[in-house]
Amino acid sequence: MLNIFKSKIYLKDLLQGITDIHNHILPGIDDGAANEIDSVQLLLKFKELGITKFIATPHVMNDYYPNTRETINNALSLLKNKIIEDQELQKVKIKAAAEYMMDQSFMEILEKKELLCLNENYVLVEMSFFQAPINLNEILFKLQTQGYRPILAHPERYAFYHSKDLSKYADLKNRGCLFQINALSLSPHYGSQIQEIGFRLLEAG
Structure with a gap:
């Protein structure tokens, strides 16, 4: 069985340029990043693997995570502001879905x-x-x-x-x-x- 996780270098080559379409990187709205600091740290780790394009997908789950278009877009705006402030994340592109x-x-x-x-x-x-x-x-x-x-x-x-x-x-x-x-x-x-x-x-x- 092919082990794509055998080496970090090979994994980075494999993931280079992809768009991550399933992640919980938006701050404070589900069981993913607890705050903007966590979100930035996750983005930096993703960058090490060659991933700089994201579609954030926070949970929408009845009473547990009753997110709406408004709560998701508010969290997205907070994170985008953090990205603008961080020189290491200038190439990061992110939008939101669910x-x-x-x-x-x-x-x-x-x-x-x-x-x-x-x-x-x-x-x-x-x-x-x-x-x-x-x-x-x-x-x-x-x-x-x-x-x-x-x-x-x-x-x-x-x-x-x-x-x-x-x-x-x-x-x-x-x-x-x-x-x-x-x-x-x-x-x-x-x-x-x-x-x-x-x-x-x-x-x-």
């Missing part, structure tokens, strides 16, 4: 057409690590009928989808759902089973 938990609140946001997209019509979504939403197929259908393209965050981490034939993933893909694998999942960080599924998903296209 990572939406597919729950009832999400359906309400969807009905209002207030989703923050990664780019054009691509929407980053997630689900509980314990089970998929009962109405998952309805959610995916409504997203697409309203012109959105769903991208499922970290599909390799949903243990209830793990199987020898990856059939549940194939079903989601056939329903128009794209996948975004976490880079850390390709290391042993989350455990060997998740690492294995991550590579199998990549190999399966």
Whole structure:
């Protein structure tokens, strides 16, 4: 199995110039960066790996992280001001979208057409690590009928989808759902089973 984390130099070469489309780098609005100082430190570490372009995706999750377009854009403005002040971060480009938990609140946001997209019509979504939403197929259908393209965050981490034939993933893909694998999942960080599924998903296209 290819180990892309074998050397820091190789990883930097691999990541050079990419746009990170799933991170929790905005200050103080979810379980990511606690404040602007943390955000700046994260950006500096990303820069060491060659990543300077970001789409921030704070959680939007019912009562836990009830973020809105306003709270997200306010946090984005705070961070952009910090970036302007820091000479080491002058090449950093950042905009904001969101990572939406597919729950009832999400359906309400969807009905209002207030989703923050990664780019054009691509929407980053997630689900509980314990089970998929009962109405998952309805959610995916409504997203697409309203012109959105769903991208499922970290599909390799949903243990209830793990199987020898990856059939549940194939079903989601056939329903128009794209996948975004976490880079850390390709290391042993989350455990060997998740690492294995991550590579199998990549190999399966």
